[in-house]
Every structure is written in structure tokens, then in C-alpha cells.
Amino acid sequence: MVWTTTLGVWVGAIGTLALFSLIYRENRFYRLFEHLFIGLAAGFLIKSTWDETLYPQWWTPMVKDGQWPWILALGLGGLFYTIYSKKHSWMSRISIGVLLGLLSGQIFQTTANEFIPQIQRSFKPLVVQAADIPQGSQLTQLGMSLNNILFMVILVCVITYFLFSFEHKNKVITGSARTGRLMLMFAFGAIFGSTVMARMALLIDRVWFLMHTWLGLG
Amino acid sequence: MDKSLAFRMQNIDRRILYIVLLAIVVIGLIFPIPLPLAISPQAQKFFDAVEKAPTNKAAIVSVVWSASTQGENRPQTEVFIRHLMSRRIRILIMAFGGDAQSVTLAQEITGDLAKEYNYEYGKDWISLGYRLDQTGTLKGALLDIVQVYKTDSKERRPLGEWPVMAGVKSLKDIGVVGEISASGAYKNWIGLVGSAMSAPLCYGPTSVMAPELYTYLDSGQIAGMMFGIKGAAEYEALLVKSGVLKKAGFTTRAITPISLALVLLFVLIGLGNWGMYAARKAEAKG
Numbered sequence: 001m002v003w004t005t006t007l008g009v010w011v012g013a014i015g016t017l018a019l020f021s022l023i024y025r026e027n028r029f030y031r032l033f034e035h036l037f038i039g040l041a042a043g044f045l046i047k048s049t050w051d052e053t054l055y056p057q058w059w060t061p062m063v064k065d066g067q068w069p070w071i072l073a074l075g076l077g078g079l080f081y082t083i084y085s086k087k088h089s090w091m092s093r094i095s096i097g098v099l100l101g102l103l104s105g106q107i108f109q110t111t112a113n114e115f116i117p118q119i120q121r122s123f124k125p126l127v128v129q130a131a132d133i134p135q136g137s138q139l140t141q142l143g144m145s146l147n148n149i150l151f152m153v154i155l156v157c158v159i160t161y162f163l164f165s166f167e168h169k170n171k172v173i174t175g176s177a178r179t180g181r182l183m184l185m186f187a188f189g190a191i192f193g194s195t196v197m198a199r200m201a202l203l204i205d206r207v208w209f210l211m212h213t214w215l216g217l218g
Numbered sequence: 219m220d221k222s223l224a225f226r227m228q229n230i231d232r233r234i235l236y237i238v239l240l241a242i243v244v245i246g247l248i249f250p251i252p253l254p255l256a257i258s259p260q261a262q263k264f265f266d267a268v269e270k271a272p273t274n275k276a277a278i279v280s281v282v283w284s285a286s287t288q289g290e291n292r293p294q295t296e297v298f299i300r301h302l303m304s305r306r307i308r309i310l311i312m313a314f315g316g317d318a319q320s321v322t323l324a325q326e327i328t329g330d331l332a333k334e335y336n337y338e339y340g341k342d343w344i345s346l347g348y349r350l351d352q353t354g355t356l357k358g359a360l361l362d363i364v365q366v367y368k369t370d371s372k373e374r375r376p377l378g379e380w381p382v383m384a385g386v387k388s389l390k391d392i393g394v395v396g397e398i399s400a401s402g403a404y405k406n407w408i409g410l411v412g413s414a415m416s417a418p419l420c421y422g423p424t425s426v427m428a429p430e431l432y433t434y435l436d437s438g439q440i441a442g443m444m445f446g447i448k449g450a451a452e453y454e455a456l457l458v459k460s461g462v463l464k465k466a467g468f469t470t471r472a473i474t475p476i477s478l479a480l481v482l483l484f485v486l487i488g489l490g491n492w493g494m495y496a497a498r499k500a501e502a503k504g
Contacts, residue, residue, distance in 0.1 A: 023236045048318030052348040056369060106353055110409030114439075117413075121437040191429045193480075194446065198290060198425035200243075200479045201447040204472050205289030207243050212468075218248055 013214040016206050122155060124148040154183050224500060227493025235486065242482055246475030253477055255470070260435055261452035264442025267394055267418040268301045269460075275393030276308040276386050278417075280407075281324040282315040282352075282399035287424050288323065293450035293469040294422035295327050295398045297457060303335035304462040307393065308382050309343040310363075311371075314352040315401055321348040321371055339372065340380045347371030352406045360389045360411050389415050398422040398444075404431065408439045418442070422449065447472055 018033035062070035079095040082088040125132055128144040139147065160173060161180030168174050211217045271277060279299060283291035302309055311328060313321035325345050328337075337343050346367045349355040358366035363386060364377045377383055385391060395417050397407060407419050418441035423431055425446030434440040444450055450469045457463040 024233060044319070045317075048322075048348065049350075052318050052321060052371070053350055056347070056374065103353075106357075106410065110405060113409045113413050114405060117439055118433055118437045187429065191426070194425040194429055196480065196483060197448065197476060198287075198446055200476050201425065201472065202287065202289040203239075203479075204243055204247070204447075204475050205292075207240070207475075208247060208468060208472070211244065211247060 009214055013210055016210060020206075122151075124151060126152065154180075158183055224493045224496035227489045228497065230486075230489075239479060239482060242478045243475040246478045247471060250471045250474040251477075253473060255451060255455055255473060257452045257456060258445065258449070260443040260445065261449050261456070262442070263435075264298075264396070264420045264422075264444055264449075265301070265453060265456045267420050267441045268298070268305070268307075268396070271302075271305070271307060271394035271417075273305055273307055273393075274385075275391065275417075276310050276382065277302050278310050278312055278389075278392050278395045279324065279328075280312045280314065280395065280397035280399075280403075281320045282313070282397060282401050282403045283323070283424075284315070284317040284319040284400070285323070287400040290424045290447045290450070291398050291400055291422070292323070292327065293447060293454070293472075294444050295324065296331070297450055297453040297469070298396050298398065298420075298422065298444075299328055299331050300335075301453070301457060301462060302394075303331055303337055303342075304457075306342075309337075310382070310386070310392075311343065311345040312355075313345075313348040313371075314350075314355070314403060315399075316350075318348045321345060325372065340370070341382055344377075344380055344382045345371040346377070352403055353410060356389070356406055356411050360414055362388055389417075392417045394418055394420065396420040396422065400424050400427070402427065402430075404434065404440065408434060412439060420444075447476065 015033050015037070018029050019037075021027055022030045058070055058073060061067040076095050076098065079091050081092075082090075083092040126145060126149055128141050128148065130141060133139065133141065133144060137144070157176045157180035159180070160176040161184065163173075163177075168177050208218070268277075279295070279302070281291075281295060283295075299309065309328065311321070311324045313324055328343055328345070329339075331337070332339070332343060346363075347370065355366055364383065367377050369375060369377055370380060389395075389411055392415065395407070395415070397404060397419070399422065404419075404421055404423070412419055419439070420442045421431060421434075421440050422444040423446070425448070428443065428445045428449075431440060431443055435443055444453055447469060451466075451473050454463065454466050454469045458466055
């Protein structure tokens, strides 16, 4: 192992232990490494912004390839900083307006491409024929029909829950909206379970780093 | 009923909980239990999409994660790239997101695996670099990748000069796309370029994000998915089954401590709830 790698592993291990020390209680060791981490992240961001974005995409075309109009991007970007001046802050709206205009155009396309296929696929046959079963599926006709009916019931119930244009007085609407809310709770439960798993994975990664990479165990 | 025990169950010192959790994780890593790992349909579909990808076309590995989520995203990236390399498919690395660490991490992983599979930079794989603006980059790449990126990220040489780019004009010439992500960047792929590409789009999200992707799997907008670290372990098992890997690695080993930690969580939720009901009952009795 190269000495820089060894040093990197030691710094990583001490940093990990320092940040985990917060679990016990707030302490100076944790504070020191918290500040170090923030400083390093900020420094890395500046360097990477120049290396990966500004230098190849803005500086090189402008200075080396003679595409001088790129200098205008500096002016447009600089207008964002007028937000710090009460007198000139109105100028920042020009840049913000340009960005919002560009994004608005894209959102039309994104929305159509994202939701239309989903709406199309929600039209499922409630009585499935043999020809409707996709190749390789292990479901029977009856199983797939039940699956589709369940899908449709849940879809309608959840959409009913989000109908806010009128008061839910009708018993059918109330029952459907309640069922929809219950189904949403199931979904949130699944998301919570997944979140726990994600957090555990991050912990395990750090523990494995300490055990295996640093101490050579396992 | 011991009232004080019921109260204590609701107020266990968090440091005790963390010590128990740490002990479980360490024991689980040192002594992994061979738990059965069922391959989910979405992981199988991801694997199949790569397996069916034409070897004469390049693949895109899009990375949108940083060190903060590497516990899940690194194993996902590794198994995906390993599979592509085992099939000798050319790899183009794209990096997006709010943090440019993604490109460094992706290059590091690909560089390490390249030694194992004898992949040469510029001929078999290339790093296109990091872009903050994913929407603009993808829309541009749909027309002309070389014009959008101009140079590679490592050596800053004109992109068109590299042999790996032969026959790759735009995203339409790609065989398979896989994005490993800790953000909702999939919407850019689906919304802006998905319908114009013929390549299947596969996704490797963190477990937090994964539930929201099922609608896109159901609609066919995403061809396959690796569900966090569990998905990566399933993919690793598929690689072992297909002979790409001789034996399972860290990802499969991590499933034991994750399962044990989830059992601990169930127990703690149970104890907390039992404590609450017991305390209420004791209070009602006076």
C-alpha cells in the first residue's frame, strides 16, 4: 500500500470515529472534524466547479477557441449577485427570469413524457384473457384479473382522496377517500422501511471501512 | 404489571440502542448468516437488460451520487460496471448531480475494475465528465454527444478522437443506459430523452427513493431496478449464478447485518409500544 493511501485510510478512520462520537455527546473532537469536513467540501466544490464546469465549458471556448460571446455569460451570471444590494437587486430578476423561462419550456415536455405513459398503462383489463398475459408471467388469468381489479380500486380510492374541489359528504366518496388514505399509509410505511434500510447500509459501509480497510479484520 | 419497567421501555437511553446496533452490525459482518436471497423481478429485469444489450453498441453509466450515499450506490455501480465489462461492452461514464464527487468516484471504481477486465481507457471506456445541468446535457446529447461534451474528463482530449466513441453520435446509438443515483434524476431521463431512445433505461436508486420508482417500472418507462443495497446483493447473486463472479462479495455479506438491524428495529418498536400501553393501563388503574 502506498503511504498516501495509508494516510488517507487513517484520516478517514479518525474522521469517522470523530463524527460518530456525537452519538455519545457533543464534544470538541466532533466539532473539529465537522468544521474540517465543511471546509474540505467547500474547497472541493470550488475546485471541481472550475475543473469540471467552468474551465472546459466556459473558459476554454472563450479564451482558446475564440468564442468571445461567452463573456456575456459572466455578465448574466454576475447579475445574480446584485441580490445583495437593495438598490440593484431588481437586476437579478433578469437572470432568474431567463432561467425560469428555460425551465418552464422543459417542464411541459417532461410532464407529458412522464405521465402520459403511466395513464395509458393504468387502463388494465379487469377480465384478463389468455392473450393478455405477458410471456414469462407466472400469474394465471384469474390471478391477473384480481391483480388488475385491486390496482384499479386502489387507484380510484387514492385519486378520490385528492379531490378537494368539493366537500366529501357522500358515503361512497367518504369511504373511497378513507380507503385511499389507508393505502397511502401503506405506501408511506414502505418508504419508512426503505429509509431505515438505506441508513443501515450507510452505517454498515462505515463500520466495514473501520473493520476491514483500517483494522484489517473480516 | 411493573409500572417502572413500562416507563423505562419508552425511554431507553439512545446510547444503549446505538451500542446494541453497533454490536449487531459488527457480529453480522464477522459471522454472516447464509440468509436466502430471493431475486426480485426488477433486479432480474435490470440484469436481463444488460445481458441482452448488443456488444457492438456502447453503454452509458450515469452516476448521480456522492460519498454520503456510497454505502448503497457504490455496490450498485460496481456490479453494473462489472457486468458490462464481463460482456466487453464499451462504457461511457456520465456524472451529474449537485456534487462533482460523482465523477471522481465513478472513475475510481471503473479504473479499478478496468485492471481486472483489461479495459483500456479511451478504447473500452471513457469518462465524459461531470455536468451540473443534466436537462440541457441530455437534450443536447440526444442530438450530438461529441458536440455537447467536446472533450473527455481525464485527459481533456477531443472526444471524437477516442476509439471508444466510434459509431456513437448521439444517445440514440447507445445499447443500454443505467443510472445509479441518490436523487430524483430519473425524471430527466424519462421526461426528456426516454421516449426518443431505443436503449432500455435501468435504475439503481437508494432504498429511500426506490418505492416511488415502482410506478415507472409498471408503466415500462424503466426497464429494471436495483432496490438499494438489497438490489445490489441480488445483482451480485445473479453475477455469481451466471459465472461472472466466482463468489459473492461484501454486498451479499452486508445483507446479514441489515436484516439483523431491521429485526432489532421491530423489537424496539414492539417494546416501545408495549411500554406505552402498559404505562397507560397502569395509570388507569391508579
